[in-house]
Amino acid sequence: MHAYSDPEILARLNGNSAAQGFNRWMGLQGLAAGNGQVEILLPLRDDMRQHHGYVHGGCIGALADMACAWAGSTNGGQDVVTSNFTIHFLRPAMGKQLRAKARTIRSGKTVATVEAEIFIENDGEEPKLCATALASIAVLPEARPRI
Amino acid sequence: MHAYSDPEILARLNGNSAAQGFNRWMGLQGLAAGNGQVEILLPLRDDMRQHHGYVHGGCIGALADMACAWAGSTNGGQDVVTSNFTIHFLRPAMGKQLRAKARTIRSGKTVATVEAEIFIENDGEEPKLCATALASIAVLPEARPRI
Amino acid sequence: MHAYSDPEILARLNGNSAAQGFNRWMGLQGLAAGNGQVEILLPLRDDMRQHHGYVHGGCIGALADMACAWAGSTNGGQDVVTSNFTIHFLRPAMGKQLRAKARTIRSGKTVATVEAEIFIENDGEEPKLCATALASIAVLPEARPRI
Amino acid sequence: MHAYSDPEILARLNGNSAAQGFNRWMGLQGLAAGNGQVEILLPLRDDMRQHHGYVHGGCIGALADMACAWAGSTNGGQDVVTSNFTIHFLRPAMGKQLRAKARTIRSGKTVATVEAEIFIENDGEEPKLCATALASIAVLPEARPRI
Numbered sequence: 177m178h179a180y181s182d183p184e185i186l187a188r189l190n191g192n193s194a195a196q197g198f199n200r201w202m203g204l205q206g207l208a209a210g211n212g213q214v215e216i217l218l219p220l221r222d223d224m225r226q227h228h229g230y231v232h233g234g235c236i237g238a239l240a241d242m243a244c245a246w247a248g249s250t251n252g253g254q255d256v257v258t259s260n261f262t263i264h265f266l267r268p269a270m271g272k273q274l275r276a277k278a279r280t281i282r283s284g285k286t287v288a289t290v291e292a293e294i295f296i297e298n299d300g301e302e303p304k305l306c307a308t309a310l311a312s313i314a315v316l317p318e319a320r321p322r323i
Numbered sequence: 324m325h326a327y328s329d330p331e332i333l334a335r336l337n338g339n340s341a342a343q344g345f346n347r348w349m350g351l352q353g354l355a356a357g358n359g360q361v362e363i364l365l366p367l368r369d370d371m372r373q374h375h376g377y378v379h380g381g382c383i384g385a386l387a388d389m390a391c392a393w394a395g396s397t398n399g400g401q402d403v404v405t406s407n408f409t410i411h412f413l414r415p416a417m418g419k420q421l422r423a424k425a426r427t428i429r430s431g432k433t434v435a436t437v438e439a440e441i442f443i444e445n446d447g448e449e450p451k452l453c454a455t456a457l458a459s460i461a462v463l464p465e466a467r468p469r470i
Numbered sequence: 471m472h473a474y475s476d477p478e479i480l481a482r483l484n485g486n487s488a489a490q491g492f493n494r495w496m497g498l499q500g501l502a503a504g505n506g507q508v509e510i511l512l513p514l515r516d517d518m519r520q521h522h523g524y525v526h527g528g529c530i531g532a533l534a535d536m537a538c539a540w541a542g543s544t545n546g547g548q549d550v551v552t553s554n555f556t557i558h559f560l561r562p563a564m565g566k567q568l569r570a571k572a573r574t575i576r577s578g579k580t581v582a583t584v585e586a587e588i589f590i591e592n593d594g595e596e597p598k599l600c601a602t603a604l605a606s607i608a609v610l611p612e613a614r615p616r617i
Numbered sequence: 618m619h620a621y622s623d624p625e626i627l628a629r630l631n632g633n634s635a636a637q638g639f640n641r642w643m644g645l646q647g648l649a650a651g652n653g654q655v656e657i658l659l660p661l662r663d664d665m666r667q668h669h670g671y672v673h674g675g676c677i678g679a680l681a682d683m684a685c686a687w688a689g690s691t692n693g694g695q696d697v698v699t700s701n702f703t704i705h706f707l708r709p710a711m712g713k714q715l716r717a718k719a720r721t722i723r724s725g726k727t728v729a730t731v732e733a734e735i736f737i738e739n740d741g742e743e744p745k746l747c748a749t750a751l752a753s754i755a756v757l758p759e760a761r762p763r764i
Contacts, residue, residue, distance in 0.1 A: 197370040198379035223344040232345035234385025260411040266576040282560040413723040429707040491664040492673035517638040526639035528679025554705040
């Protein structure tokens with residue numbers, strides 16, 4: 177769908193995700209990945225909500241964190257970890273699913289700076305931006321053993 | 324245990340938490356709360372881990388976010404939401420449980436600034452600081468209906 | 471130049487700026503302002519540089535902070551202050567002038583979330599993005615006296 | 618004064634600072650430096666103030682940024698640059714001087730995480746915390762030429 181998406185990279189990211197306990201619980205679905213960008217869909221369930229009935233900020237934050245890390249890993253297939261992460265919540269999110277769009281702003285040898293936007297979507301409504309994030313993603317040396 | 328803790332505030336926070344889908348999934352246990360501070364324990368499960376076997380950053384972030392919000396709500400029982408949130412991950416976290424300690428740095432009428440430290444703990448080892456966070460917590464007007 | 475710019479708002483911001491000691495030292499020039507957006511030019515001098523000859527991060531940060539605050543104040547003429555501020559430096563900046571472009575992402579009653587991009591410019595070269603920032607701007611109640 | 622301070626490191630930092638245009642303009646005075654920590658004093662002048670008469674946030678931010686970078690450079694004498702930086706402003710600052718205290722939370726091979734507190738001081742008053750910051754400081758490889 178997206179011109180930037182590379183089927184191999186997308187398959188690798190979705191495969192890695194399926195191998196991780198927390199990601200499996202989240203149930204996130206990578207839709208596009210490549211050239212420093214990703215798009216991820218997160219269908220919402222009741223165990224992702226907080227006391228106002230809105231999506232819990234912790235889930236929005238986790239999705240934004242993952243989207244930034246995925247985006248930062250599309251340039252070369254390296255292993256990455258989030259070094260730090262800032263998120264601003266813009267409005268309460270009530271709806272059917274979240275959509276994350278992340279974009280690498282600057283890709284260096286050891287760190288990538290990535291921004292993400294999180295949209296809340298509902299049937300028959302325009303998507304609404306509910307959070308924006310900025311992250312530093314550390315690109316791990318290839319030689320480093322995957323413990 | 325902690326001199327700052329107030330049994331009523333702690334019971335209210337643990338009660339609110341039990342009423343929230345995401346918090347129930349997390350299984351977090353408030354240990355102390357009062358005077359702008361909280362301590363929360365999070366026993367770790369496999370569905371909280373990532374591909375290196377470490378605790379997923381998304382879980383660490385969600386715990387830090389909650390700890391900051393809880394701490395920001397101890398001064399007066401108001402309803403609060405996280406406005407924004409920065410977290411720095413300091414080391415990979417592998418172990419049995421996470422412990423969050425949050426402390427209100429500055430409490431204003433409409434916003435509280437809170438910092439949190441997240442420790443990873445394992446049997447027979449010293450707790451290790453694995454993340455530090457800084458958050459703005461919005462204090463909602465009392466008149467606002469709890470939707 | 472910019473469709474969003476409103477001459478009255480721009481004149482007010484440049485006037486306020488001229489009345490402030492630090493802004494006068496900086497020498498920043500508002501080029502456009504309105505509808506949650508601003509563009510500001512900062513001609514560079516030697517007393518804005520650091521030990522590598524690059525623009526000092528402190529100046530880039532101050533410019534980004536101001537651009538966010540100005541952008542946050544264009545919706546209604548309120549007095550504003552920066553509540554918090556995150557900046558990621560993307561590359562060393564050497565050149566003739568900095569250009570800040572700030573845009574309000576979400577404007578609420580008491581807080582605006584604003585993002586800013588800082589470009590370094592030199593004769594005969596394409597502008598280069600050297601920093602990106604995300605800020606919470608507190609909108610002060612009108613009743614509050616302007617001390 | 619401070620047990621952590623090392624006269625050689627402090628002299629190096631103050632010397633580097635005196636060689637930088639922006640730092641000279643600021644007039645900051647390193648008081649202590651060593652073991653990941655620094656303390657810096659900034660006497661305030663009218664060209665550091667904003668329209669309410671308070672210290673300009675841009676100056677507070679620049680001081681916090683420098684304090685974090687200095688602290689991050691005390692472990693080994695490496696050259697460092699600020700990678701990213703979050704600051705929360707806690708109260709308006711009016712007074713005679715600012716004091717920055719920065720402390721390295723975690724020192725890695727390529728990045729240090731540092732926190733800083735900024736206090737406003739006035740004759741006959743207790744120092745007041747006016748801002749708190751969290752920064753990632755990139756430690757540059759020694760082999761990298763100082764351009």
